[in-house]
Amino acid sequence: MDFEYRYSSEQEVFRTEVRDWLNENVPEGITNPLDNAHTDRETFLWIKDFRKQLGAKGWLYPTWPTEYGGGGLTGDHDIIIKEELEKADVPGTDASALFPAAAAVWGTEEQKQQFLRPTLQGEIALWQLFTEPGAGSDLASLRTRATKDGDDWLINGEKVFNGSKFGYKLGDDDNGDVHEEFDEMFTLAITDPDAPRHRNMGYFIIPGDAPGVTTQTMDLLSGQGKQQIYLDNVRVGNDRLFGGETQGWQVAQTTLELEHGGGGQLVPRNHAVEQMLQLARDTGAGQHPHLVHTLMDAYIDNQILRLIGLRNYWMYEAKQEMSYHGSQNSLWRKESALRTADAIREVLGLTPLLNQDDPKAPFGGALETHQRESLVGAHPGGTIEVQKVIIARRIGVSRTRERAAPTPSTAKS
Amino acid sequence: MDLGLSEEQTMLKDSAIEFLNAELPKTRVRELFESEDGFAPDIWKQMADLGWTGLIIPEEYGGAGTDLQTLGVLYEELGAALAPSPHLSSAVLSALTIEGAGSDDQKKNLLPAIANGEQTLAFAFTEPDYGWGPERVQLTARGEAGNYTLDGTKLFVPDAHIADQILVIGRTQGGQEHGLTAFLVDKDAPGLSIRTQSGWLGDKMNEVTFDGVKASDVIGPVNGIWPVLDSVLDKATGVLSAYMVGGCRTVLEMAVEYSQNRVQFGVPIGTFQRVQDWLIMGVNIEQSARWTTFEGLWKVDAGKEDAAQAISMAKVVSSNGYFKAAEAAHHVHGGIGIDLDYGLTWYTQKARTLQHYLGDAVHHRARMARLMDL
Ligand SMILES: Cc1cc2nc3c(=O)[nH]c(=O)nc-3n(C[C@H](O)[C@H](O)[C@H](O)COP(=O)(O)OP(=O)(O)OC[C@H]3O[C@@H](n4cnc5c(N)ncnc54)[C@H](O)[C@@H]3O)c2cc1C
Numbered sequence: 001m002d003f004e005y006r007y008s009s010e011q012e013v014f015r016t017e018v019r020d021w022l023n024e025n026v027p028e029g030i031t032n033p034l035d036n037a038h039t040d041r042e043t044f045l046w047i048k049d050f051r052k053q054l055g056a057k058g059w060l061y062p063t064w065p066t067e068y069g070g071g072g073l074t075g076d077h078d079i080i081i082k083e084e085l086e087k088a089d090v091p092g093t094d095a096s097a098l099f100p101a102a103a104a105v106w107g108t109e110e111q112k113q114q115f116l117r118p119t120l121q122g123e124i125a126l127w128q129l130f131t132e133p134g135a136g137s138d139l140a141s142l143r144t145r146a147t148k149d150g151d152d153w154l155i156n157g158e159k160v161f162n163g164s165k166f167g168y169k170l171g172d173d174d175n176g177d178v179h180e181e182f183d184e185m186f187t188l189a190i191t192d193p194d195a196p197r198h199r200n201m202g203y204f205i206i207p208g209d210a211p212g213v214t215t216q217t218m219d220l221l222s223g224q225g226k227q228q229i230y231l232d233n234v235r236v237g238n239d240r241l242f243g244g245e246t247q248g249w250q251v252a253q254t255t256l257e258l259e260h261g262g263g264g265q266l267v268p269r270n271h272a273v274e275q276m277l278q279l280a281r282d283t284g285a286g287q288h289p290h291l292v293h294t295l296m297d298a299y300i301d302n303q304i305l306r307l308i309g310l311r312n313y314w315m316y317e318a319k320q321e322m323s324y325h326g327s328q329n330s331l332w333r334k335e336s337a338l339r340t341a342d343a344i345r346e347v348l349g350l351t352p353l354l355n356q357d358d359p360k361a362p363f364g365g366a367l368e369t370h371q372r373e374s375l376v377g378a379h380p381g382g383t384i385e386v387q388k389v390i391i392a393r394r395i396g397v398s399r400t401r402e403r404a405a406p407t408p409s410t411a412k413s
Numbered sequence: 414m415d416l417g418l419s420e421e422q423t424m425l426k427d428s429a430i431e432f433l434n435a436e437l438p439k440t441r442v443r444e445l446f447e448s449e450d451g452f453a454p455d456i457w458k459q460m461a462d463l464g465w466t467g468l469i470i471p472e473e474y475g476g477a478g479t480d481l482q483t484l485g486v487l488y489e490e491l492g493a494a495l496a497p498s499p500h501l502s503s504a505v506l507s508a509l510t511i512e513g514a515g516s517d518d519q520k521k522n523l524l525p526a527i528a529n530g531e532q533t534l535a536f537a538f539t540e541p542d543y544g545w546g547p548e549r550v551q552l553t554a555r556g557e558a559g560n561y562t563l564d565g566t567k568l569f570v571p572d573a574h575i576a577d578q579i580l581v582i583g584r585t586q587g588g589q590e591h592g593l594t595a596f597l598v599d600k601d602a603p604g605l606s607i608r609t610q611s612g613w614l615g616d617k618m619n620e621v622t623f624d625g626v627k628a629s630d631v632i633g634p635v636n637g638i639w640p641v642l643d644s645v646l647d648k649a650t651g652v653l654s655a656y657m658v659g660g661c662r663t664v665l666e667m668a669v670e671y672s673q674n675r676v677q678f679g680v681p682i683g684t685f686q687r688v689q690d691w692l693i694m695g696v697n698i699e700q701s702a703r704w705t706t707f708e709g710l711w712k713v714d715a716g717k718e719d720a721a722q723a724i725s726m727a728k729v730v731s732s733n734g735y736f737k738a739a740e741a742a743h744h745v746h747g748g749i750g751i752d753l754d755y756g757l758t759w760y761t762q763k764a765r766t767l768q769h770y771l772g773d774a775v776h777h778r779a780r781m782a783r784l785m786d787l
Contacts, residue, residue, distance in 0.1 A: 001415065001417070001418070001419075001482055001707055001711050002414055002415045002416075003416070003712075004414060005414050277785070277787065280787055281786065281787060286782060286787030287787070292778065292779060292787060293775070293778050295782065296729070296778035296781050296782055297778070299781075299785075300705075300726055300729060300730060303726060304701045304704070304705065304730070307705065307708060310416070310704075311416060311700075311704060314415070314416045324696060328696065328700065331697075385686075388686070388689060388690065388693050389686075389689075391689075391693050392683070392686075392689040392692065392693065395669060395692065395696060396669070397669060397673055397681070397683030397684065397688075397689060397692060398683065398684055399684045
């Protein structure tokens with residue numbers, strides 16, 4: 001066994017190359033905001049442009065094949081790039097695999113060139129439009145309809161909790177104009193209402209600026225820029241349907257496999273735990289006979305999360321068949337985040353509730369953001385309970401037995 | 414990075430599974446738990462023949478000189494099968510202390526005999542004021558070079574009743590870390606009495622009383638054994654954690670299988686979410702214990718600076734994990750879980766003892782905090 005990456009001198013040269021390039025291309029003052037809600041328009045536009053630069057170098061999706069716009073690099077390069085981006089604290093460099101994985105496994109060659117390539121190149125970012133007001137955990141009960149109209153599809157319905165850091169609605173600018181900067185959205189819609197559950201929907205991608213798309217920003221506990229989206233006779237061509245007309249559920253499973261953590265995580269940083277430990281040293285809470293146990297349990301909790309992410313990354317890269325592993329990552333991430341937030345309040349009292357406007361807030365209010373985000377983060381991509389439902393299916397005890405959905409790691413090419 | 418097993422480790426694992434399946438059916442496990450000495454000389458002999466007693470002893474002293482991770486792979490299987498043996502006492506704790514602190518002659522005399530199973534040593538550290546910090550050792554040792562007399566009591570000492578010699582940690586001077594010395598005591602030494610303790614313990618443990626007992630030898634520096642011992646305890650704690658990983662794995666497997674087959678309300682009980690919660694808890698515990706343990710062992714092998722901290726973390730997770738995993742399995746099993754023939758209770762019994770052996774979660778969290786400068 002070997003739990004760490006060892007870098008050859010060649011790779012260290014590559015690290016220097018990445019670091020130098022970042023030094024040259026990331027202006028002073030561009031760093032991850034405390035709260036995504038604080039990203040201003042200027043930074044957002046910079047991020048959009050920077051993603052293209054990263055994409056062009058193959059550094060946004062380093063290990064993805066060059067024929068589809070990826071970097072064609074090894075896992076070792078991937079780690080070096082991620083480590084350097086993390087060190088430089090550059091915002092907006094996450095490379096979501098949710099759509100790319102589905103496109104790689106289920107898309108036609110033309111679709112890969114048309115949609116996967118620009119995604120891997122950083123030219124477009126996509127929103128996930130799965131959840132509906134009446135379909136959350138029970139996603140398969142969604143009502144959005146796609147009806148055939150000649151060679152096209154007309155999509156009607158309503159989606160909630162959509163959008164991400166990238167392309168979220170930035171609000172009014174100085175002239176009072178609203179900017180909706182998102183590019184594409186992938187969604188699920190019923191194509192055959194008479195067909196049985198799970199065999200009745202399609203997986204589509206919709207241009208963000210398609211006529212008939214309207215959005216309304218949701219007012220949530222943390223600033224994720226989430227939207228409620230109305231689809232009113234939105235017309236898309238058949239080339240925007242991934243998989244068969246009634247295969248959307250299966251395509252979505254590939255997306256969800258990655259969303260749950262099936263690809264693993266390599267360079268996690270949990271600032272909240274580090275900050276808690278630092279304050280515990282400063283305040284002497286680390287010497288307290290009871291709190292020391294709270295502190296260590298929280299630390300261990302996050303170390304286990306790191307190891308689960310590392311395990312999944314290794315399994316993914318080694319093309320091992322996974323079962324419960326992705327959902328276990330999601331489950332542990334969500335539960336440990338809540339436990340960590342609780343531990344931080346137990347150890348530090350009220351101070352972690354002070355935000356960036358309060359001069360007494362530790363770390364500029366970062367812990368206050370963590371208090372909110374750890375709660376907000378418990379639901380996306382399937383709740384804690386739903387992750388357990390999936391794990392139970394994968395370990396073979398549920399009424400429903402299932403295997404992990406195919407991912408680019410395991411799918412037969 | 415590669416989290417998989419090497420070819421050598423896979424072979425060892427496979428042969429361990431084969432051997433333990435054949436030699437340790439659950440009827441035998443019960444028989445051993447209920448026997449007076451809990452010892453299976455036939456299994457112990459075969460373990461020596463398979464080379465397991467010499468696995469981490471250097472080749473020049475008759476061992477195989479493998480790394481700790483490899484021993485961890487074996488320990489996982491021993492734990493999965495609940496194999497009882499003096500291996501940890503003799504071939505790990507005692508052997509490593511002798512290797513780390515003994516003279517050349519002592520190593521030549523003792524290590525090959527431990528490696529081939531001829532000599533079995535017990536390891537006596539804990540006392541009535543139970544604990545694994547150096548300050549808990551109060552057994553007095555008086556005398557001078559080559560001639561020490563021991564007085565005091567060691568408690569919860571595994572394997573003392575079946576060992577040929579006991580490696581005893583005694584106090585030659587006041588203090589905490591300073592003042593500790595390692596001695597060898599022959600099992601027949603006058604003044605030594607051994608009483609096997611009785612109760613719901615997972616190992617046969619003994620009260621060992623020293624009443625003017627002459628030590629037969631001193632291992633390592635007088636007053637200065639602690640630094641060696643500290644690292645020996647780390648290594649042993651890591652492999653013991655691997656044993657506990659194996660236990661977690663088996664109780665989880667038992668619970669999953671039972672939940673698939675037991676039908677109530679017309680369906681397998683595994684289809685109930687309340688039941689699934691216990692199974693998922695088992696999966697989480699098994700994986701947490703596994704990866705903290707093997708990373709800890711790897712860190713020791715690789716000489717990482719934070720290896721001690723990683724080992725303590727592994728023991729916190731496995732100490733608290735194993736008994737909880739066993740309890741989760743009891744929830745899933747309902748009444749049959751407490752049937753002594755069924756086999757689950759022996760794991761529960763083992764878990765609640767190993768929770769404390771080589772330090773419980775409270776001890777190891779505090780140790781981590783010290784190592785992390787909190
Ligand atoms: C911050 C945030 C970001 C999000 N981002 C996106 C996004 O980008 N795109 C998108 O499409 N969606 C997104 N979502 C939506 C998210 O996927 C849903 O909120 C989630 O799947 C749960 O659905 P729900 O909120 O309707 O809760 P419900 O499904 O109504 O659940 C309510 C409660 O019932 C429990 N429950 C439901 N079914 C079961 C069951 N079978 N067994 C046990 N318990 C059950 C749930 O666990 C929960 O505790 C986001 C949500 C949040 C909060």
